Amino acid sequence: MARPSLLDRLPVTPPALMRRLAIAAVVAQIGIAVTGSVVRVTGSGLGCPTWPQCFPGSLVPVAHPETLPLHQWVEFGNRILAIVLVVVSAACFLAALGARPRRRRLLWLAAAMPLGVVAQAVIGGLTVLAGLVWWSVMPHFLASIVLVWLAVELVAEARDRAPTRPVVPRAVRALVIVSTVALGALLVAGTLVTAAGPHAGDAATPRLGIGVPALAQLHADLLFGYLGLVVGLGFALWATGATPRLRRRYGVLVLVVLLQGALGGIQYALGVPEALVSLHVLGAALVTAAAAAVWTATRTPVAAAPDAAPDAAPGTRAADPAGAPTGAGTADAASASRPLADAATGRDEP
Known part of the structure; x- marks a missing residue:
């Protein structure tokens, strides 16, 4: 043995x-x-x-x-x-x-x-x-x-x-990916604003030689672009019948993004006071956590009952989790067999 x-x-x-x-x-x-x-x-x-x-x-x-x-x-x-x-x-x-x-x-x-x-x-x-x-x-x-x-x-x-499967169509998942990339660009732009700003950690430290107003405008433009993607994501989730958990997490994301944007505007108007800088860093971390929570909520364990798509009347066509239209009977068979196939192969896509 x-x-x-x-x-x-x-x-x-x-x-x-x-x-x-x-x-x-x-x-x-x-x-x-x-x-x-x-x-x-x-x-x-x-x-x-x-x-x-x-x-x-x-x-x-x-x-x-x-x-x-x-x-x-x-x-x-x-x-x-x-x-x-x-x-x-x-x-x-x-x-x-x-x-x-x-x-x-x-x-x-x-x-x-x-x-x-x-x-x-x-x-x-x-x-x-x-x-x-x-x-x-x-x-x-x-x-x-x-x-x-x-x-x-x-x-x-x-x-x-357990291995997971998507609960949103491919187009919605692609929108989540694009919004995540936009968030990354927004965060990088925020670090550039800080690099040119007054808070270096030490008075003798050289700063980034680009004007703060120009970098702040870039940061604001990226914020508006990210907000547009988040709004579009909300419409997509509503149209595809997102799960209650995904809708809740989306609501949290919208709230923290709006608060973070308002805080950034106040911070810039007041001349970047020290206390608001730390609050802004906290906000950036919370936005990241909320966006990651939305990302993870686009998938569910294969053993869970499928609840992403709205109920379809008999004889109508519904979209499967991958976004491909199928007949009602075919969709039922696919939803029953997919968890078994995924569990057998150990598939767990990110």
Whole structure:
């Protein structure tokens, strides 16, 4: 009889625990992005001028004639908070190893959490060594945004616990993809505005040599484009009979996008006050999480009853989840056989 492998000897992870840890990862990833913005707006980016030590020969802040104690402790506190993220990320990965049945997608998403922390630590170290120059700070924030998205995907994978199938037509899913790309461009433009703005993290740090008004206009134009795509997505979801869960998540996305847009306008009109910068970073992370939640809601486990398409009267034609029209009897047969085929092949499209 074959001896069980080391992984098989791990305690089995309850599904509820896996999902709670995934939710904790979302909160931790958003939290570290916000605290990083606090470091910037308080000018504490070089409060600890070396990395991984705070000062040469000391892991903790020490009295220094050229550095204010507030700046030291704000930067050091952000580094300490990163430890929480390390613990949560490691717990997610260990829990995924103990999940049964073991699923490749769950493992990869859980592994992205600790790997992302390592990548962020390296980027953060390079940012400090580069003196907080704007092009080194941009990837630090964008990496956090990517990890927020992946953490939301991890929550969905922990909830579904099975291969999934689409619950929207291909055209709607394509619109979701296009809107996601537009959101990415919007976030990059936001980092450019910050790179040219007054909050560098340290007063001596050189800024991006492009006028803030021009970059703010670009950011606003991309926001209006993204809003247009979101509105179009709403009409598409209404026309195709989206599931209640997808409609709820779409409503949350609309709310946070509108609030974030209003906050950005107020922030610009008031001259970019420090407190609103951190709120704007929080808003960017929440918009990302809401968009990722909409993305994940376009699919459902194959074992779930199909509820995406509106009920079709006998003898009428209905659209299957892939968007192809079929007869009523053919659609019933396809919906019955597709979960079995997907489960047999293990298909789990993103």
